[in-house]
Every structure is written in structure tokens, then in C-alpha cells.
Amino acid sequence: MQLCEMNKEQLEKFRDEVKKEYDGYKALGLALNMTRGKPSAQQLDLTMGMLTALTENCKSEDGTDCRNYGILDGISEAKKLFAPMLGVSDDELIICGNSSLNIMYDMIMRCYVFGVDGDQKPWKDQGKIKWLCPVPGYDRHFAITEQFGFEMINIPTSETGPDMDMIEKLVSEDASIKGIWCVPMYANPTGITYSDETVKRFAALKPAAKDFRIFWDNAYCIHHLTDTPDKLLNIFDECKKLGSEDMVFEFASTSKVSFAGSGVAVMAASVKNVKYVDSLMTIQTIGYDKLNMLRHVRFFGSYEGMLEQMKKHRAIIAPKFRAVLDALDSGIAPLGIGTYTKPNGGYFVSFNTIDGCAKKVVALCKEAGVVMTGAGATFPYKKDPHDSNIRIAPTLPPVSELEQAMKVFVCAVKLATAEKLLESK
């Protein structure tokens, strides 16, 4: 029986039983952390060979001594490694340090201080700036645009991606809208991948602002979890058909391929944009860590080597996603007290309670020793208008802990939902 069909007495009985179960969990004194999308130690072990992949010859293929200064936007073999991953050519790539978030931040900063290219006014000189944020989304994206003081506008997301009707209307009408955050594949946290139509409509956008830019964070482009992986259209291919390739900055990294703290981050953009970024970046730094680029090239050998590595990651984390989904399938679905995604890849399961329960669920979990990502974190300003979305990050804990944590989580959802429904009885 679904909870919404219960009368007051049935609900009270249900609530009391669940409360007893919940108190039992509290008594266990658990201390489980499910907050962030971090790889587990077992996943990081997959890359230990990288630490000995570069012990002698530090020359790149063109003879550059990678130990020394020089080479602003990445050694050529690193470009060859990542070009097929993003489906771009070498001269459309910039290879940077360990953090794609940092590249995105720097890119926002450049647009803000110097303008999106040599011709457009810097955003800082254009008064109020607005930014589109597909929700639920990545908290660290929203934190950047919040720090720069942009007004963030929520864009609802469905199975096919963000609401393109809304986006097309907004950007065509409002020249103060300068950009949008997108995680187009296995999105954080929903796990959905943008449909072909969505990508084509992004490429075909006709923004009122000439300096509108799509920040295409393709963080999970090779992070498949199943035998039926999603497929994402190459946005640059679509843009090139329409001459709109200057509108897109694409980002990715090996943070969840090699080492989360010591990977290599990359940016893809039109040749024109790469030249412009290089012209500013050459003042910012002499160059990024080329030895770490070389380490990645030597360890993976090729893009295919990276894909092989991803299969090993999948073998470790797919069972964790299954544990989460099994718990939800058995504990939540029959009661009709929440909806959730079943992603084919990425790092998250996105869970929606009935309206007005997410904060309560997270608080109940915490009280029982299970720390979840804060409710609201997946929305700009940490404000979930429905107080409904909770991001579940299955990768870090071992399966046994995950199963334990999910029992607590399911119990917390039951309890919070029952109490919520009782309010209106």
C-alpha cells in the first residue's frame, strides 16, 4: 500500500513502527559519510602504476624536457591522449593542472575581467549578469557564479536535459544572461544524458548576448556503469555545422580516471577561443605540470588505455550503485514515497522526496550517524524550492557500509514522509 493512500490511523501505525526501527539505527552509533562524489581507495589503487610510470626519461615526443619551464597549453602527446575523448583536434585543446573546476573558475574570471574574447566588453562592466542553472545541478558550479555575484536562474531538468524551450526563450530575450552551466553526460546529480535534440538545440541557440557562453562540463564523458552506456552528441560537431563553436567552452579531467587530487584537467574550445585564452594565460603562468601530463600519457598509453581503466572503475562502483538502487527499489518504490534516477554512468543517484521532506530526511540521517549531502546543495543558493532533492554519492564507502547507510536513509525517508503526510490529516 502506498503511503498516500493510508488514512490517519494507518499512517500513525506506520510512523510508529518506522520510528522504532529508526531508534534502533540510532542506537548503533553509526558514523558513515556519503557526502561527496569521491572515488574509493580501491579505485585509486587502479592508478598506482602511474607513480612509477615516469622514473627516467622526461622528454616529450618533440624533445621538450618536461622537467623544465615551457609549453603553455600542454605537451603534444597529452593533447593526443585527450583529443579523442572530447572529439576535438589538438589545436582545440588546452591541457592544464589538476582541477577542471579551477579551469572553469579561471574562465569565468577571464570573461568577467577581460571579456569573452578580444572584442566584447568584460562582464564586470555590463551591470547585472544573469546565469542559467539547470537543476538539480553541481553545487560547486553554483558556488562560482554566486561568488561572482551573478543572478542564478533555475532551469528544470527532465530525462532529455534542461528545459530547452525555457532556455531558448530566456537567452533570446535577455542580453544580461551570459552563460549556463551544463553537465551534459551522466549529469551531477541526476545521471541523465542530454538527448541529441537537446545538444542540437544548444548548438543552435541564438542568444541576445553576443558574449553568452555555454560551460559544458563533460566531467563524466567516459564514466559508464552499464553495458548500455548513454551516448552524447559532440556539441562542437553540431556547433560547427552552424558556425556557433565560439559559444562553447568544454571541460573535463582525469580526476575520476586516475587520481582525484592529482589528475590532469583539460579544456576544449574553438581555435579562436583557444588562442584568446592562451594569450591571457601566458601572463598567468609559465605552464602547467608537464611531468604529470607525461605520467598520464605513459601510464595510459592511449585513449583506449583510459577506456580500459574505466572498465576497472566500473567493476568496483557498479555494485555500489546497485546496492543503492536495490535499497530504493525495495524500500521506497512500493510505498510511493520518492522518485530516483537509475543512471548508466557518472557518480550519483538523485533522489526526490515528496515536497518538503528533504531537509528532514537529511537531518534524520545525520542524527543516526549517516551524513548525506546537505538538502538544497544541488540548487543555486542552496535553496531547493520543493525541499525535495537529495544527492546520493555511492562511490566512496564500501558496499557493506553503503547497505547500512541506505537502510538508515530509507527509514528516514519513510519516517519523514509519514510525518509530513500526517500534518495534513
Add this chain to the structure above:
Amino acid sequence: MQLCEMNKEQLEKFRDEVKKEYDGYKALGLALNMTRGKPSAQQLDLTMGMLTALTENCKSEDGTDCRNYGILDGISEAKKLFAPMLGVSDDELIICGNSSLNIMYDMIMRCYVFGVDGDQKPWKDQGKIKWLCPVPGYDRHFAITEQFGFEMINIPTSETGPDMDMIEKLVSEDASIKGIWCVPMYANPTGITYSDETVKRFAALKPAAKDFRIFWDNAYCIHHLTDTPDKLLNIFDECKKLGSEDMVFEFASTSKVSFAGSGVAVMAASVKNVKYVDSLMTIQTIGYDKLNMLRHVRFFGSYEGMLEQMKKHRAIIAPKFRAVLDALDSGIAPLGIGTYTKPNGGYFVSFNTIDGCAKKVVALCKEAGVVMTGAGATFPYKKDPHDSNIRIAPTLPPVSELEQAMKVFVCAVKLATAEKLLESK
């Protein structure tokens, strides 16, 4: 006989002889590059052990798995490694990525966009910003403040540091002056170290702008070349006596200690400033490369280990400085056609021609196959008002090449000076 004492006939004879020598060099078809302060391959070889210093245990002393995300401002043992180098405590340090230039750039950007602290207006909202530039100085410093559009003001430098009378007067009178670039030890390019009085006067500055900041680039703090190294007062010690420690941002790196492209860069600041920077930085990145920090800690073992490494560097580069100075002592000094520094450390020898000859000397060198740093590069906007300063970077070429290049250089100085003096005969 000094050139300035020669009459026209003597000078013409001198010029003709030197011209013959110069044409001889040109005929050799040399291709020597003395442009940048890069370490040589032999120096980089000193650090090869670092590539195998971290192959297994990636845990930091507090148990953090350095392979994963986390820890914003550096692992604790890296802080312990660098704290004695800069004479600050752990909570006055931020350990970053591979480039101190990048930290300085980011710091300028933060002040510009968000303000120097939580209270002051961002520089971008304060109209015209001016910046003090001790000259000759580091071209990449000047390039940053030029990119941000600050008006740069030349400050002459003597043996004791920049002209403090001028600095004190300017900063006390003009609130649009927001900062100064300083390389206080073995300065780039003069090689001088600021005197105790200079450091004390910096600490005691009373700027009209509350948000005036000293950018203290201590790049060469342990880069001694002789048995009688210079000593630099700890500016934070002096500031703390006066309560002015928020006025200073200090920077350093291991770029010329370990690997130039893959070192670790650090920033020191007051506890208040560190907290403020951390609060902004936490939006910019999840953290810097902790494995590379750990690699440095494991390889050097301690600050003393770094000092030992610097002795090995000295053994390699001191003879190169000697080759440069020998060439100048024998070829230039007797003729009175140039002045130059004899640094106790750092990476450069700073040479001054008589007024109006530097560009000509660099052009003559280039024509004979010896590329020097461009004349003017050591001044803001690349404009040397006296067309006199040339930066000599002895570290990269082998001694044999250096000797060859210096022969050409000395010959070019002779030729250019003779021609210049003949103009007014």
C-alpha cells in the same frame, strides 16, 4: 684606456678592430640562447630521485589519502617543510600548485574582483589603480599588472633595494597606489638583496590606501652562490612588531629547487589574510596536487634537505656566473663601457650599458647568433628610459657555450658603445 677618454681617431680605430672581431663571430654561425632564467638539465638531474620518492604509501602524516580530493591549502608536512624557509608558522602558509607566478596572478585577481579582504572595496571599483615597480625588475610581474590595466610607476633600485624615500612619499600621498612588486633577495635581475633598513621601512609603510599590498616575491630565498650569502630580514617579523602584517603577501616556490615545471609553490600571509584567501580559494578549486607535495616532502625529508640540494645547484651554476663575470671583468671593466652586478645568489647578472646602447647590443648579439633577453624587458611596458639594462641569464647553457656567448656579448658592447660615442664626436 677607457673609451670615453678616446678622441675620434682612437675611437674609430677601436671601432674598426672590434668590427672585424664581430664579423668573425658572425661567420661562426652560432645559435646560443641566453634569454631565460631556466635551470640546466644538469641541475634538473639533481631531482630525478623525486620521481621514485613516492611509489607506494600515499598517506600523509595525518592519514589523509593524498591521491583523493580534499585539503584546500596544503598537507601539513608540506607546510612544515616550507615554514622554516619563509620563517612563518603553518597557519600563515598556503601550499599550491606548480607556479608561484600563478598564485601572484590569482592574488591580484582576488584583490581586483573581490577586494584585498572582506572589508575593502574591490580594486576594479576604485577607478584608476597605480602600481609601484622597482626597476630593473621581473618582466612577468610587470606583465600581470599591465594586463589588469594598472598604471605602473618605475622606482629606481640601488644596492640596498628600491628607493624607499620615493616609495614612502608616493604611497602616503596617493591612495590609488595599491601595491608594489618586490623581489627582496637576489633580485631579478640585479641580484641585490634588500638591506635591513629597507625591509624595516617596508614594514613601517603608512600607505594612504588601506588596501595597499606588498607583493614580496621571495623566489630566490635559498638560492645562494657564494660562501658569503646575503641575509634578508624576515618581513613578517618586522611587520608584526608594528602590526602591519596584513600588508604583505609573500611568495616562493621550488621551481629552481626541484623541477622548474613541476615544483610546489607557496604563499605566506597573516593568519587573517590566509583565512580570507582560503575562503575565496575554496570556490576556485577543491585542492592542489597533494601527491606532488608529498613527493617533495619524501624527497627532501626536511628544510635542511632542501638546503643541501641548493648546495648542489650552487656547485653547478657558480662556475657559470664566474664565466660571465670573468668575461665582463676582463672585457668591459677596463674600458669603462658598462656596469654590472656581482650577485651572491639568484639567477641573473644585470648589465648596464652607457645610455642608449642596450637595444643595439641585443640586436648585434642576435645578428651573431646569440639571443639575449630583449632590451627593455626588465622595465614596465618594456620601456627602459635609458635604453641601458640587459639581463644576463647564465644558468641554462653549458660553460663552454656561455664563454662563447659572452665573447660575442662583450664584443657587441664594445662595438655599440664605440658607435654611440662616435655619434657625438
